Amino acid sequence: MGKITPSLSILAVGSGLRSEDSELALIVHRSTRAIDNARLLILWHRLFSRLASKLARSRLTDSSSFYQQPTMATEETTYDIIFAGSGAAACVTAGRLAAADPTLKILVLEAGAHTRDLDHHVRPGNYFSNLLVPRDVFSFHLGQGGKGTNGRTHIVPTGRALGGGSAVNFVMYVRPAASDYDDWENVHRNKGWGSKDLIPLLRKAETYQPDPSAPTHGFNGPLKISFAQDSHNVSDEALRVAQAYEKEYKAVDDFSNFSGDSINGWTRLPRWIDAKTGRRSDTAHYYIYNQDHNKNLEVQTRRKVARVIFEGNRAVGVEHVDDVVGRSKGVPESRISRASRLVVLSAGAFGSPAILERSGIGAASVLEKCGIKQLVDLPGVGDKYTDHNVVFVPYHASEDAETMDSLFRATPEEAKVHSKQWLEFGSGLLANNGINSGIKLRPTEEDLKSMSPEFDDRWATFFANTPDKPVMVLANLSGYFGANPAVPRGNHLTAGYYSCYPISTGHVHITSATDLYSHMDFKPGFLEHPADVAILRWTYKRSRELTRRMKYYRGEVEICHPQYPAGSLAACNRTDGPVDIDAPPLAYTKEDDDAIDEYHRQNIETTWHSIGTCAMKPREKGGVVDSRLNVYGVQNLKVADCSITPSNVSANTYSTAVAIGEKAAVIIAEDLGIKGVTAGPT
Numbered sequence: 244m245g246k247i248t249p250s251l252s253i254l255a256v257g258s259g260l261r262s263e264d265s266e267l268a269l270i271v272h273r274s275t276r277a278i279d280n281a282r283l284l285i286l287w288h289r290l291f292s293r294l295a296s297k298l299a300r301s302r303l304t305d306s307s308s309f310y311q312q313p314t315m316a317t318e319e320t321t322y323d324i325i326f327a328g329s330g331a332a333a334c335v336t337a338g339r340l341a342a343a344d345p346t347l348k349i350l351v352l353e354a355g356a357h358t359r360d361l362d363h364h365v366r367p368g369n370y371f372s373n374l375l376v377p378r379d380v381f382s383f384h385l386g387q388g389g390k391g392t393n394g395r396t397h398i399v400p401t402g403r404a405l406g407g408g409s410a411v412n413f414v415m416y417v418r419p420a421a422s423d424y425d426d427w428e429n430v431h432r433n434k435g436w437g438s439k440d441l442i443p444l445l446r447k448a449e450t451y452q453p454d455p456s457a458p459t460h461g462f463n464g465p466l467k468i469s470f471a472q473d474s475h476n477v478s479d480e481a482l483r484v485a486q487a488y489e490k491e492y493k494a495v496d497d498f499s500n501f502s503g504d505s506i507n508g509w510t511r512l513p514r515w516i517d518a519k520t521g522r523r524s525d526t527a528h529y530y531i532y533n534q535d536h537n538k539n540l541e542v543q544t545r546r547k548v549a550r551v552i553f554e555g556n557r558a559v560g561v562e563h564v565d566d567v568v569g570r571s572k573g574v575p576e577s578r579i580s581r582a583s584r585l586v587v588l589s590a591g592a593f594g595s596p597a598i599l600e601r602s603g604i605g606a607a608s609v610l611e612k613c614g615i616k617q618l619v620d621l622p623g624v625g626d627k628y629t630d631h632n633v634v635f636v637p638y639h640a641s642e643d644a645e646t647m648d649s650l651f652r653a654t655p656e657e658a659k660v661h662s663k664q665w666l667e668f669g670s671g672l673l674a675n676n677g678i679n680s681g682i683k684l685r686p687t688e689e690d691l692k693s694m695s696p697e698f699d700d701r702w703a704t705f706f707a708n709t710p711d712k713p714v715m716v717l718a719n720l721s722g723y724f725g726a727n728p729a730v731p732r733g734n735h736l737t738a739g740y741y742s743c744y745p746i747s748t749g750h751v752h753i754t755s756a757t758d759l760y761s762h763m764d765f766k767p768g769f770l771e772h773p774a775d776v777a778i779l780r781w782t783y784k785r786s787r788e789l790t791r792r793m794k795y796y797r798g799e800v801e802i803c804h805p806q807y808p809a810g811s812l813a814a815c816n817r818t819d820g821p822v823d824i825d826a827p828p829l830a831y832t833k834e835d836d837d838a839i840d841e842y843h844r845q846n847i848e849t850t851w852h853s854i855g856t857c858a859m860k861p862r863e864k865g866g867v868v869d870s871r872l873n874v875y876g877v878q879n880l881k882v883a884d885c886s887i888t889p890s891n892v893s894a895n896t897y898s899t900a901v902a903i904g905e906k907a908a909v910i911i912a913e914d915l916g917i918k919g920v921t922a923g924p925t
């Protein structure tokens with residue numbers, strides 16, 4: 244088991260880990276309520292060290308049973324449709340179907356808890372403290388280190404609450420390239436899944452407050468998108484510097500308009516926030532909670548789905564257990580709920596393949612190890628785990644910089660001020676995410692030379708002929724977005740960047756037929772290809788040149804940058820101000836480049852964009868579902884969440900989850916003869 248570093252992505256412990264780990268986390272949580280977040284970080288650091296050694300001792304084996312065998316299960320009501328997992332996509336699909344036909348009996352089962360009107364879900368700025376404090380709103384997936392990241396262990400969180408990731412994510416609104424969806428249709432042979440089909444559905448889902456009449460955006464959908472009420476001065480400065488320094492790059496109004504023209508254009512970044520209320524635009528509130536009147540739409544939270552029940556090869560229901568009892572190592576009551584028309588797996592990129600495998604659908608080698616009788620041989624289940632690779636690189640900022648630091652590391656008194664402002668006006672740092680401006684980057688000829696030879700082949704075979712595909716997304720963030728307690732308090736700027744289409748992928752499989760809480764055999768597969776490392780090096784240098792020209796810049800946070808060799812001209816510095824806009828770029832030697840690569844191997848983490856583990860592809864190509872979302876080899880069983888993505892998208896993945904949710908509603912309505920689910924805005 245590799246080293247665990249205190250990076251942002253592992254900043255929480257709880258539901259996905261064993262109960263004793265959660266208890267450990269709770270002790271820290273309880274004992275730190277009265278102190279500020281800086282002290283909290285130190286305690287977390289200690290907790291992680293303990294956890295790392297506990298996890299290192301744990302084995303990936305079937306240790307105990309958390310649910311009773313199917314014969315012991317009690318039977319429940321019969322529904323028309325059952326959703327197993329109710330995250331970002333599922334709430335959209337279930338909500339649309341329920342609204343179209345209120346007589347449909349729909350059961351939504353969710354392992355996490357309700358989110359309705361809870362501050363830590365509806366206030367967007369809480370996303371950071373949700374990761375800090377173990378509120379039980381995440382599942383944590385422990386990934387084996389690989390050679391790409393020096394054998395480091397990775398912990399990949401996913402949302403665990405009604406609304407899933409949409410209830411806890413960073414509210415970054417980014418849409419992919421049109422060609423990403425066109426690849427789904429043309430390369431992976433999924434008729435009806437091209438950009439011409441999905442863009443109208445995305446328009447239907449949203450109200451784009453910055454400009455409701457903008458082409459490709461929506462004007463009366465349930466999810467509100469805005470620039471948030473308050474902008475930070477560092478945001479305007481980042482855009483000013485970008486244009487003054489990188490004169491060949493333009494400014495664009497919107498890089499999420501599916502136009503190739505927005506590539507290499509700097510823009511302000513919109514967020515999944517309603518500017519009028521300052522609330523998060525999650526799918527639970529805007530597709531499910533607004534349908535209280537519909538008693539046929541039944542939501543059961545804290546229910547973990549174990550497996551699908553089949554009669555022959557026809558799915559007729561699911562077996563599920565009390566999630567709270569299960570995690571406390573009790574033996575929860577097992578229940579079977581029956582579905583007369585359809586079972587939909589929508590438990591995300593970890594949950595859906597796990598349910599399939601526990602139900603006997605997957606690779607023989609995986610099922611045999613767990614003693615599960617195979618129902619359908621589908622080697623693609625849990626395969627090709629895909630993510631983006633992100634890093635947040637911090638810089639010191641001057642006192643007049645407006646940043647999220649005073650919220651992220653707030654004392655209880657400071658926190659009260661932010662809460663009051665949000666409550667009274669729906670504004671302030673809690674109505675923001677501090678992720679202000681960004682660019683979708685493609686390299687120039689000159690840039691390509693700097694990445695040669697590692698990136699040559701990838702460029703030629705994947706990017707060169709698809710001009711709307713960016714290589715990286717780079718964003719300017721206000722504040723320190725990390726968890727290293729050694730980083731001093733004060734204001735910070737951060738350059739955050741992720742690679743849009745990393746070549747290396749991983750896998751995720753169950754390790755037990757009966758223990759729903761055993762760690763999965765999960766390999767994220769980060770940075771195993773040299774091309775994936777070369778593009779990070781290029782982006783690091785570029786973002787550093789921009790940041791050190793911003794008037795708020797006060798030097799690099801040295802401990803969070805590459806450790807350059809002694810005497811390096813690229814060494815990090817604390818300074819009193821920026822360099823001149825026309826200052827020459829820093830010169831990097833081969834040794835400096837090696838230090839940057841090592842830095843990325845040590846620091847790259849999940850972008851929380853887990854996708855691809857039940858791919859919608861032809862069966863012979865490793866597919867798990869067809870283009871009607873039907874699981875191959877069985878009947879009445881579909882998958883509808885980000886696990887079905889057949890190839891990566893050049894964007895944060897909530898948009899794609901919404902597109903999949905809307906498309907699934909259209910498909911299910913067509914299949915079941917339900918009227919009133921439209922394929923675009925009305």
Ligand SMILES: Cc1cc2nc3c(=O)[nH]c(=O)nc-3n(C[C@H](O)[C@H](O)[C@H](O)COP(=O)(O)OP(=O)(O)OC[C@H]3O[C@@H](n4cnc5c(N)ncnc54)[C@H](O)[C@@H]3O)c2cc1C
Nearest residue numbers: 328330331332354407408412413414415548594885895897
């Ligand atoms: C910390 C974080 C930050 C992110 N930031 C952004 C961002 O800023 N912008 C963006 O666009 N995207 C972001 N994302 C990604 C985005 O939220 C996800 O891509 C999206 O939520 C995936 O949707 P989904 O429906 O596939 O799965 P999820 O939303 O993960 O939903 C799956 C649901 O199924 C439940 N479940 C799992 N197993 C079971 C089971 N056995 N039984 C019952 N229920 C089960 C889970 O609890 C969960 O609620 C972020 C994600 C995270 C975790």
